[in-house]
Amino acid sequence: MGTEDPTAAPGRPARVNVFVSYTAADKAWATWVAWVLEDEGRTVAIEAWDAPVGTNLVSWIDQQMTHAERTVAICSQAYFASHWRTPEWTTALTGQTLIPLWVEDCTAPRMLAAIVHSDLHGIDETTARRRLLEALGLTATPRASDGFPGGPTSEKPPFPGAVPGKGPSITGFWRGMVSRARRHQRWAIGALSVTLVAVVIIVSLKSCESEDPESTATAPTSSAPAMLGQCEVVTIMTGQEGSPYNNYGDTLAGIIESEYSGTTVNVTPTRGSAQNLDALRDPNARCTLSIAQFTTAVDARYGAGQFLNAPIDRLRTVGPLWFDLLQLIVRADSDITTAEQLCSAGGTIATGLQTSGTAQIGDVLFRQIRNAVGPDCQLSPVPMSLSAGLAELGAGNVQAVLWSGGAPTSEIRQEATQGAGIRLLPLSTYRDAMQDEWDGFYRHEAGDDFVPGQIYTAEQIRPQDYPGAGPTATVGIPNGIVGADFTDPDLVGYTTRVLQEHRGEFERAIWPDETERHFWPIRRTVGTSPVYCFVPLHPAAKNFYEQSNISPRCSVPTSAASPGASEQPGQAGPVN
Incomplete structure (x- = not known):
């Protein structure tokens, strides 16, 4: 090297x-x-x-x-x-x-x-x-011309600048805007066009003023395009291309741009939650929002797990989306029917990329599997993307693929319907052990600030999510949108309102053909989950929820019992 x-x-x-x-x-x-x-x-x-x-x-x-x-x-x-x-x-x-x-x-x-x-x-x-x-910037590009390409040249080239008394050329501005006006899946053509029109008007007015210096008339000006807070550009950190997180980001971007023509939204595919949260370390990222698994966000704020000795203590929650569901996938023709059988079957499992929420929650799950089986359990997690993991599973190079995300996830569904077929291993039996580990660890880390309550829920992956795979009991981990205490308050306040008033659009991002399937309501999530105490709400989000009489229960007596797995999974009714 x-x-x-x-x-x-x-x-x-x-x-x-x-x-x-x-x-x-x-x-x-x-x-x-x-x-x-x-x-x-x-x-x-x-x-x-x-x-x-x-x-x-x-x-x-x-x-x-x-x-x-x-x-x-x-x-x-x-x-x-x-x-x-x-x-x-x-x-x-x-x-x-x-x-x-x-x-x-x-x-x-x-x-x-x-x-x-x-x-x-x-x-x-x-x-x-x-x-x-x-x-690589190791040498300069030659800045030379072979001469005028359109015909005979004159001895003295004409002055290439603006005509005296006229406004500056906007050609260079146009080129600069075009080179910077890209974003994933959606070009900000509307905002760019309006901006250019405004610039042309301003340049024309300046030209008129220069031609008649004695004129004191003020020409009428058009109002500037509406901008969300101080954010000319909003960045949404999402997840792997085509993942539920990526779809959520596209949905939020579309809503913002439809109402604020002066704001461009960049939907950024990433390796996962940890990378998304890392982007919030920079105090200059005032217009960045990150979609993340909330347990990873808590780890980030306390400097645990993937963020060991490198906490991001300025993280603040904005609002909830839904759940990441643990999905442990094997081939349809595999003899493996339980997670514990992986311990004696070679145990090579494709897990998420190292900066993903799947990697974080995978470590938690694998500890519970090893504890259940004992020292003879040989599991070998291998970090890779979901698409790579499914390809390796189809080729027989790994025994299973772990994914933490919404169900259905398009790539897994495609493998179920067009590939060799899949089965999902039940994981709900590990929920209690995962919750106990959480309580023990964060009771120590948070000290007097520890708030008991259900972090992991018992959930169900339905047969229609992955045709041929059958219903599967599993574990749910809450996810949502995270910012920092320096995130633009207007951006946060607007996003919080969008999460409540446009909830159905986010549901359709993951269930496009199911109008009867819904996320948990805001009151049930923000009002009951302790994650909003471990990672406090942004002040703008807190103010919005309080107007609806919704507040995190961050002062629950430590003797209070946390909800158990007996609660019915997937309930969508409000909590009063």
Whole structure:
């Protein structure tokens, strides 16, 4: 791996300048790129040279990307078709570290369509090397012209600036706006168009003023597009592409943009809850909202689990969505019928990516399974995306896939209906043990601030969720929208109202064809769940709920019993 970092801690990857992401078909390109960059004095991590024999590649790649300043993607049709590589380039894109290099003509995924890339194919090596270095900012792009391309040139080129006495050209402004006006799945064309019209009007007025300096008349101006609070751009951190979290984000974005034409909403696919919450560390992220599993949010605020010794104590809850349901999936032809059988069947389980809520809750579940079976239980969780896990399950390389998310989740449903078929293992028997572990841990961590109450609920995955899989009793974990104490109060107040008044639209995001299926009402969630005490409500959200006489019960006597698993799952009636 290039030059080693002498300050790297033992067992921890050294800081590298570049990680090279590629698929096997493009190994020659990948190693050439790595060689050129190391020849330029850069530190490079590449699987072909640096991955130790016998290593868990998924974990190794995740570590290298975490410690790399840039991820270079060797882009080809084979690369984009690889379910192993999709999490790599999407994560780098989300983290704004991606450098895409095209090594053949291919169709870019929609998320990359507006991203500037560099073509290395169809040119000589000297040109390809120069383009590579330019892409990494290691050399400047030549700023030269071969002359006027439209005909004979004059000895003296005309002045390219604005005509004296007229307003400035808006050509450069237009280009800048277009280059910045992308967002996942929905372009902010409406807001951009209105903004450009306003700019043209202003420029024209300024031009008139400059032509007649003695004029004191004030021309009428049109009102500016409505903006949500101080947020010209709102970012919603969601989840893996096509996941329920991603669908929730699209729903919220559509509602915001329909009412506030002066605000653009970026729906950002991510690796999961932990990454979403990490985005709220930055005090400048005043217009960022994160969709997250609430148990992960509590861990983040107290510096536990994935956030060990790195708490985010400024987190604040905004409001509830629904539940993440634990889904432990095996092939339909598998002999495994219980989670405990995985202990003696090899126990290789594809779990969520390392910064996901699935990884967090998976650790909790696997501890209960091991405790139930004893020291002979051999479970081997392997972090990977849901799509990669389902592919490995179909190929017989893993025994099960764990997913924590809404049901149905489209990728799992597709595997059930179009793939080899699936079954879900029952998990509700572990709910009480999971709740006991929560109570014991946070009673110690929170001290006098500990609030008893039900965190995990007994839920049911219905037969129609995954045809052929049958009904399955499982565990539900609450999820919702999280901000920080510095999040724009108008954004929070509006989002809180949307969660209550547009609840049906969020329900249709996960159950498009079921009008009789509903989330729990706000009163039942905010008014009873202790998560709103561990991660307090944002002041704007608190004010909104109080107007409806809804408040978290954060002063329940410690002797009060928490609701047990005997409560009927999935009840939608209000709590009085």
